Amino acid sequence: MIASLVATLTHEANGSKSVIEELASHPEIETGEFDGTSRRIPLTIDSASPNGLETITRWLQDRPGIAFVDVIFVHFEATTPKKTSSES
Amino acid sequence: MKTSSEIDTKRREFIKASAMAAAAAVAQGSGFSLPIVQADEIDNELNWAKAPCRFCGTGCHVQVGVQNGKVVAVAGDQNAEVNKGLLCVKGYHVGSALYGKDRLTKPLLRNGSGYKEISWDAALDVIADRISDAPERFAIYGSGQWTIPEGYAAQKFIKGGLSNNHIDPNARLCMASAVTGFLATYGVDEPAGCYDDLDTCDVLIMWGNNPAEMHPVLFSRVIDRRSKGEKITLIDISTRRTRTTEACQHYLEMKGHGDLAIANGIAHLLIKNGKYNRKFVESFCNFKTPDDQNPNLHGKSISFDEYCQLLEPYTPEKVEELSGVPAKDIRMLGDLFADPKLKITSLWCMGANQHTRGTALNTQIHGIHLLSGHFGKPGDSPTSLTGQPSACGTVREVGTLAHALPGGRLVAKPEHRQQVEQFWNLPEGRINPKPGNHTVKMWESFCTPSDQGGDIGTIWVQVTNPGQTLPNLNKLFNPKGDAKAGLEDKFLIVSEVYPTATTQLADLILPSAMWVEKNGIFGNSERRTQQWFKMVEPPGEARDDCWQTIAVAHRLFERGLEGMKDRDGRFLFDVKDEAGKSVPVWQWENYYDVNVDEHLFEEYRQFTRMKHKDLAPYSEYVKERGLRWPVVERDGQWQETHLRFSEGYDPYVEDGKEIQFYHSTTKDDRAQLWFHPWIEPAEVPDEQYPFMLTTGRVLEHWHTGSMTRRIPELHRAMPKAYIEIHADDAASLDIRNGDYVIVESRRGSLKIQAWISGRGEPPRGTVFVPFFDETLLINELTLDALDPFSKQPDYKKSAVRIRKV
Numbered sequence: 088m089i090a091s092l093v094a095t096l097t098h099e100a101n102g103s104k105s106v107i108e109e110l111a112s113h114p115e116i117e118t119g120e121f122d123g124t125s126r127r128i129p130l131t132i133d134s135a136s137p138n139g140l141e142t143i144t145r146w147l148q149d150r151p152g153i154a155f156v157d158v159i160f161v162h163f164e165a166t167t168p169k170k171t172s173s174e175s
Numbered sequence: 176m177k178t179s180s181e182i183d184t185k186r187r188e189f190i191k192a193s194a195m196a197a198a199a200a201v202a203q204g205s206g207f208s209l210p211i212v213q214a215d216e217i218d219n220e221l222n223w224a225k226a227p228c229r230f231c232g233t234g235c236h237v238q239v240g241v242q243n244g245k246v247v248a249v250a251g252d253q254n255a256e257v258n259k260g261l262l263c264v265k266g267y268h269v270g271s272a273l274y275g276k277d278r279l280t281k282p283l284l285r286n287g288s289g290y291k292e293i294s295w296d297a298a299l300d301v302i303a304d305r306i307s308d309a310p311e312r313f314a315i316y317g318s319g320q321w322t323i324p325e326g327y328a329a330q331k332f333i334k335g336g337l338s339n340n341h342i343d344p345n346a347r348l349c350m351a352s353a354v355t356g357f358l359a360t361y362g363v364d365e366p367a368g369c370y371d372d373l374d375t376c377d378v379l380i381m382w383g384n385n386p387a388e389m390h391p392v393l394f395s396r397v398i399d400r401r402s403k404g405e406k407i408t409l410i411d412i413s414t415r416r417t418r419t420t421e422a423c424q425h426y427l428e429m430k431g432h433g434d435l436a437i438a439n440g441i442a443h444l445l446i447k448n449g450k451y452n453r454k455f456v457e458s459f460c461n462f463k464t465p466d467d468q469n470p471n472l473h474g475k476s477i478s479f480d481e482y483c484q485l486l487e488p489y490t491p492e493k494v495e496e497l498s499g500v501p502a503k504d505i506r507m508l509g510d511l512f513a514d515p516k517l518k519i520t521s522l523w524c525m526g527a528n529q530h531t532r533g534t535a536l537n538t539q540i541h542g543i544h545l546l547s548g549h550f551g552k553p554g555d556s557p558t559s560l561t562g563q564p565s566a567c568g569t570v571r572e573v574g575t576l577a578h579a580l581p582g583g584r585l586v587a588k589p590e591h592r593q594q595v596e597q598f599w600n601l602p603e604g605r606i607n608p609k610p611g612n613h614t615v616k617m618w619e620s621f622c623t624p625s626d627q628g629g630d631i632g633t634i635w636v637q638v639t640n641p642g643q644t645l646p647n648l649n650k651l652f653n654p655k656g657d658a659k660a661g662l663e664d665k666f667l668i669v670s671e672v673y674p675t676a677t678t679q680l681a682d683l684i685l686p687s688a689m690w691v692e693k694n695g696i697f698g699n700s701e702r703r704t705q706q707w708f709k710m711v712e713p714p715g716e717a718r719d720d721c722w723q724t725i726a727v728a729h730r731l732f733e734r735g736l737e738g739m740k741d742r743d744g745r746f747l748f749d750v751k752d753e754a755g756k757s758v759p760v761w762q763w764e765n766y767y768d769v770n771v772d773e774h775l776f777e778e779y780r781q782f783t784r785m786k787h788k789d790l791a792p793y794s795e796y797v798k799e800r801g802l803r804w805p806v807v808e809r810d811g812q813w814q815e816t817h818l819r820f821s822e823g824y825d826p827y828v829e830d831g832k833e834i835q836f837y838h839s840t841t842k843d844d845r846a847q848l849w850f851h852p853w854i855e856p857a858e859v860p861d862e863q864y865p866f867m868l869t870t871g872r873v874l875e876h877w878h879t880g881s882m883t884r885r886i887p888e889l890h891r892a893m894p895k896a897y898i899e900i901h902a903d904d905a906a907s908l909d910i911r912n913g914d915y916v917i918v919e920s921r922r923g924s925l926k927i928q929a930w931i932s933g934r935g936e937p938p939r940g941t942v943f944v945p946f947f948d949e950t951l952l953i954n955e956l957t958l959d960a961l962d963p964f965s966k967q968p969d970y971k972k973s974a975v976r977i978r979k980v
Contacts, residue, residue, distance in 0.1 A: 090888075
């Protein structure tokens with residue numbers, strides 16, 4: 088599934104590179120442009136798991152320096168696996 | 176040729192790019208709405224059709240993608256003037272509102288502590304029995320989420336059929352003060368301006384509302400202009416910081432009822448500095464003050480000099496004392512209104528309406544626009560917004576209020592009753608002249624034993640959730656002592672789509688169709704009437720609310736109830752096909768043999784001309800993304816109206832008049848400028864209850880959350896209600912972020928988690944709790960004090976105390 092979120096930094100963490108680096112290091116997260124003038128960071132999630140959004144959102148909310156997380160956009164994809172040639 | 180896997184990859188890349196663009200737009204503050212998703216680029220295997228969004232009063236248009244009988248996609252409609260293809264996070268997920276796991280699918284009759292399934296035929300008999308036994312004790316509690324035909328059918332059934340005016344909507348709880356404010360000022364309801372004002376104003380003032388979260392697509396119209404370099408000043412007058420505050424240059428934090436003083440302060444400065452628009456006032460305005468001996472919306476006429484004298488005490492310093500807003504900021508507002516070169520739009524919603532002086536405040540906001548001449552031109556507009564998708568179209572225009580008839584008519588006026596009886600072909604005298612019970616009175620009466628004056632025995636609730644939204648819920652539904660003593664003869668019917676706090680109280684539950692599971696027409700905040708066709712089937716045995724009303728009416732007709740017949744003995748809802756033959760639309764299998772919506776709408780249209788709220792034929796709305804009334808035919812084209820009362824814009828303004836308030840209460844084409852004094856809120860913090868509780872909504876959830884809490888993405892984004900508390904107040908009570916607290920008023924208490932320095936920031940002494948969470952009924956604590964004219968409760972000011980658990 089594909090989703091986008093905005094993570095808002097706490098006042099104390101604003102400008103902190105380590106917070107951004109930690110988010111960017113997550114294999115299913117892509118961080119968008121962040122110039123430090125706003126406390127908000129745009130993110131996208133590309134997860135194979137239908138529960139990926141929930142899992143990653145909770146992970147984000149638990150990160151030090153993250154005040155709150157807003158979900159902006161969600162796109163669900165079919166999770167039913169396609170039949171292999173041996174099954175059809 | 177591309178393989179399917181290459182197509183899928185490209186598609187995923189497009190979606191990821193759109194997702195990042197959306198997040199970036201929100202993060203950078205350049206928009207609170209989501210980017211345009213081209214419906215036909217996503218998937219041209221779907222059937223796409225238009226509809227207004229199911230949620231708020233903005234009235235965004237969406238494109239709904241259907242496949243295999245199911246809504247599978249939603250996109251913003253680029254052809255829609257309201258939203259130009261944009262949607263907010265709720266709008267993007269509106270399709271999912273249909274598919275919660277626990278949709279109601281069968282009629283259910285209470286059986287002991289549970290329910291048993293019954294047939295629709297049996298359900299209709301149950302309702303007909305209750306009505307037949309005591310038609311005068313029957314009431315309908317309706318909604319600003321009713322479609323126009325649904326509200327019209329209910330109105331005709333109860334007022335035209337049962338000679339009973341006990342019909343009132345949930346909009347009594349949200350819009351009633353806006354209505355009385357418009358009526359007292361202009362003699363007719365609803366805004367003069369429209370959303371176009373947001374595209375041209377230089378100054379936008381928010382009076383106690385939070386459009387960044389509640390009307391995000393509208394707010395984005397203003398923010399987008401600023402991000403492109405336009406100079407626009409945004410001013411937030413509020414009791415707490417919100418997302419809206421973050422976008423504003425000026426935040427004026429006020430105490431409860433401070434708005435009354437601020438409005439008077441602006442008027443005081445305009446007059447003292449000689450900066451009011453003398454020509455506008457002398458040409459187009461009269462002056463009024465409340466008549467304490469005979470309180471009504473006409474008041475007492477006063478002179479301009481008397482008006483000035485009444486405003487004398489409201490110096491900036493006095494206003495600072497009353498409101499908490501610094502005198503320099505009052506002067507700033509005065510200077511803005513004094514500048515004739517600026518275009519100023521005022522926006523308000525629940526902060527101004529859910530107010531024990533809501534009517535007064537509404538007239539005062541209109542008043543400062545009239546006094547300063549910031550009226551009647553694009554960008555110069557006092558505009559109240561609605562929260563519900565059709566509070567305007569259905570409640571205010573169809574008149575589904577206890578005192579009203581369609582098209583701005585009143586039950587108390589003989590000539591209005593005669594007109595309606597003629598339109599409906601009813602015997603003379605059928606319509607009852609006595610207004611029915613307004614919302615709070617209706618429910619108080621229902622919850623009072625019959626032998627103690629509880630004159631309402633049966634209520635039929637459609638498309639709303641009073642078990643969560645009425646104020647002071649414990650008084651109504653959980654009184655002390657034996658909760659049901661003396662109420663055994665009462666009967667609650669609830670037409671709903673999901674189980675709610677209200678269905679838990681019901682004796683009969685009727686499963687209802689929702690949004691694009693039925694034909695519909697809504698009317699939004701800018702006088703725009705919007706139509707859609709049914710696109711998918713409702714689940715199980717769920718059926719349209721309009722059908723339910725007509726079916727009950729016909730059951731009574733079969734039993735010989737005279738009220739269900741018109742003057743010629745025909746059924747009240749006699750719907751004919753193109754060949755002129757009556758269609759048995761009360762039978763569900765025949766309901767969609769014809770377009771019942773079109774039949775009812777065309778019948779209703781004729782009512783709309785008296786107050787110059789003309790509607791076009793139904794077929795015009797099928798073609799358009801809505802039209803703003805009055806819609807009049809000129810040179811073979813149906814033309815909508817952007818600005819009312821202004822020459823050149825409003826077709827009913829006579830040539831040479833420039834501005835004409837043609838429904839003036841003083842019959843001289845003038846509006847009324849009201850003076851109202853500041854008074855204290857009905858309940859203020861004291862030693863025992865030292866905090867002021869205000870309630871409201873959040874971006875992710877719409878109203879009571881009965882739909883949005885079942886959309887997984889929205890529920891995850893905001894799973895539970897919380898109490899916002901200032902960090903210093905929290906520290907003094909040893910409360911940390913996430914701690915559970917008990918919040919208690921004189922009426923009830925809740926255990927709830929604290930959120931400190933979160934999305935909103937109340938000042939010291941104020942707390943905020945959103946009302947979307949049915950597991951945390953904050954309205955058990957709220958006050959049921961009412962505005963004396965509109966009978967609307969004040970949800971924004973209840974005194975509470977807090978302690979850590």
